[in-house]
Amino acid sequence: PLPGVLRCGVPMSMMMRLDATDFIRRSGAFVDRQLPQIEVWALNWTADDALAAVQDKMKVEFDRPTRWTLNAFQVWRATKSKRVAMVQERPSVARRHYLKVQNKGGARPQTALERLIDDRVISDTIIRAVIPTQNARLNSYGNWSPGERNQVVSSIGAQRSGAASIAAASKTRGRKRGRASYFVPKPGQLSPGIWKRTAGGRLSMVALFDDGAPVYKPRLDFEGAVAKAYREKLEGNLRKAFARAVRTAR
Incomplete structure (x- = not known):
């Protein structure tokens, strides 16, 4: 209990006094001890x-x-x-x-996919950015589907012999498997980018090449x-x- 005094004063009044010196001293010790944890x-x-x-x-x-x-x-x-x-x-x-x-804010550096394509692909434009088009498959988050990106990488990432042979190899693989194939066209033929060829031969661009960094x-x-x-x-x-x-x- 705190040291204090409670006295009766005039009728219907109570006087309170308090000496909190020891309480403050002990509280200070408590705070000092507990301060690190607090x-x-x-x-x-x-x-x-x-x-x-x-x-x-x-x-x-x-x-x-x-x-x-x-x-x-x-x-x-x-x-x-x-x-x-x-x-x-x-x-x-x-x-x-x-x-x-x-x-x-500012210019975005190249992604790993953009660096790989810039290093491996012959194009008539500087490949600074690879931007998915409306033909690209998107996942539930609105991003380019990792599955389609992986197909693109497998089609062009390991190729080092030029765009023409890349397109030919990709076309052959796609027909053999009965699924879409991906290729980068020879400079001067189609617009610079990554193209998809369906098993039926239909062409569509899934990503375009841009020579400027997205800002x-x-x-x-x-x-x-x-x-x-x-x-x-x-x-x-x-x-x-x-x-x-x-x-x-x-």
Whole structure:
């Protein structure tokens, strides 16, 4: 119990006095002892809130983001020995460029597929970008189907002898298997790009070659989303952490 005095005063009044010196001293010792854990809880909860805010921003700004994209960031959790929490790209994502471009804007670097095609294919245009057309197969996220991309790579990725032989080899494989084949036409014949020939001989372009890099406007604002969550959530999480420390103190 706190040291204090309760006295009767004039009729229908009670006077209260309190000397909280010892309570403050003991509370200070409690806070000093529990402060590292309080900070760890508050930081980690706030980092979790920031990660959720970034994921919510992705769902608004991006068209049907994949699970890979939504899980592109992770929380590096604070500990008592290192009371710092971080929201950062996962290492598997940090090596790639697409979120960085969506965040800051600017020209997009070449993808692995674009680099392979640029290296392996003879074309009458500089191949800076490979852009799927309306004839390309899309997956449920609106992206070029990995299955069709793999067929394209198998048709032209391993070929090094020029576009004419690529087209001939692809055409032969497609007819033998009774399915569509993919090829890059000889310069000057069809428009530069990746073409599909059905088993019946119908031609359609599934991806076009562009000599310019696609340019993006800033959309994600990762730093802004994290900073906003930090400003709005830290104080409440600190209060919650303090209450938890009081509740669980031994």
